[in-house]
Amino acid sequence: MKFHWLIIFIIANEIDPNYTFIDRLKSLKYSVENLANSLKNVKPLNLIMKTLSSNLTSRLQRIPRSHTLSLLEGSNGKWTNENITAIVKLLHNDSLHWSKDEVIQLLELISQSHTLELLNLFPEILNDCFRSDLTDTKEKKISECCVVWFNNFIDKLNLSNESDLIFSMFQRLELVHPLLSQRINIWQNLSDIAIERTKNCQENQIFDAINKMMLKNYS
The missing domain is CATH 1.20.1310 (5 helical Cullin repeat like)
Known part of the structure; x- marks a missing residue:
């Protein structure tokens, strides 16, 4: 599972002006293997958050934070250097406001x-x-x-x-x-x-x- 859902924001204002779909994104699951690929879209995610209200931004920020915590809860699997780098980038992403x-x-x-x-x-x-x-x-x-x-x-x-x-x-x-x-x-x-x-x-x-x-x- 990757961050393909970012495309939704392009049309969300027209089909879901209250952005209710954001709360559904919390149920998405990410494996360690997909984490690094997901991070390739962190930059566009940051740009998207700048266009949203503070409430919507806060809701959206919680998603990658909660997924990071979930991944670490099962952290005894195989971790590659790429996965470790991905985790570090998430932890140091100031826009997520840990x-x-x-x-x-x-x-x-x-x-x-x-x-x-x-x-x-x-x-x-x-x-x-x-x-x-x-x-x-x-x-x-x-x-x-x-x-x-x-x-x-x-x-x-x-x-x-x-x-x-x-x-x-x-x-x-x-x-x-x-x-x-x-x-x-x-x-x-x-x-x-x-x-x-x-x-x-x-x-x-x-x-x-x-x-x-x-x-x-x-x-």
């Missing part, structure tokens, strides 16, 4: 994924969450998502070499540190997970990982 609650829902769904490519998107969405004011309840939810994400990320690394695993864990912590420097509790929780996982490794594996990190920092 709400705070929806962004946190995105964060939660991605944190629960068992697909490494999606888990790698988590810091990017986390950054979007922190750009706005958050209530204590939302802060707690984000903290829980971070713990779930990091545990799933470690599990999906699936590295037989423990020194590589240690290196990857702390490299990921280094990546998210700028986002969490003002949120010590979250940072401490993630650090504790990495430290606890490292305790199971042999000393030579730990030293090997430290050497890799030093080489990376000085390269």
Whole structure:
């Protein structure tokens, strides 16, 4: 299923001036495979929304947002690089006006994924969450998502070499540190997970990982 329904807007004002068909579009289903193709029409979708009233625009914006959330709810299928790129474009499409609650829902769904490519998107969405004011309840939810994400990320690394695993864990912590420097509790929780996982490794594996990190920092 693709966004062929955009053609309807050309004649909608004549045959359906109240645009009641918009609400029916919510029932359309999109597979991961068709997501990238659907995005080819995001630009004309943006142009269409500029011609509609604020109420109609709001109704239309909800459709791609709800489909994106639905796709992520079943996110443990096969995700190609094209699919990942498509998801990123949707998440960064300013004209869709993602709400705070929806962004946190995105964060939660991605944190629960068992697909490494999606888990790698988590810091990017986390950054979007922190750009706005958050209530204590939302802060707690984000903290829980971070713990779930990091545990799933470690599990999906699936590295037989423990020194590589240690290196990857702390490299990921280094990546998210700028986002969490003002949120010590979250940072401490993630650090504790990495430290606890490292305790199971042999000393030579730990030293090997430290050497890799030093080489990376000085390269």
